Amino acid sequence: MSSNVKIKSLKWFMPIRTFTFWVIHLSTVTAVAISEQQIWFQPYHLWSWPIVFASAVVAYFISLPIEHTAIRLFKRQA
Numbered sequence: 001m002s003s004n005v006k007i008k009s010l011k012w013f014m015p016i017r018t019f020t021f022w023v024i025h026l027s028t029v030t031a032v033a034i035s036e037q038q039i040w041f042q043p044y045h046l047w048s049w050p051i052v053f054a055s056a057v058v059a060y061f062i063s064l065p066i067e068h069t070a071i072r073l074f075k076r077q078a
Helices: 002-011 019-035 039-077
Strands: none
């Protein structure tokens, strides 16, 4: 029974372990960090880190479907 709990709890961490999640999230962090230094971004500076959090949430949900689609496409070509 305890092994069942482990497997179910690991399921929720799968999107965080994907390459796509980190590419999306770290790209957003980089873009926000660079944009924060720009004059045109100053009126929006309060939105910068909520945008990063939102990108993590979006990346969490779309990273696995993107990875599965990419795997299917590359298997078809091979």
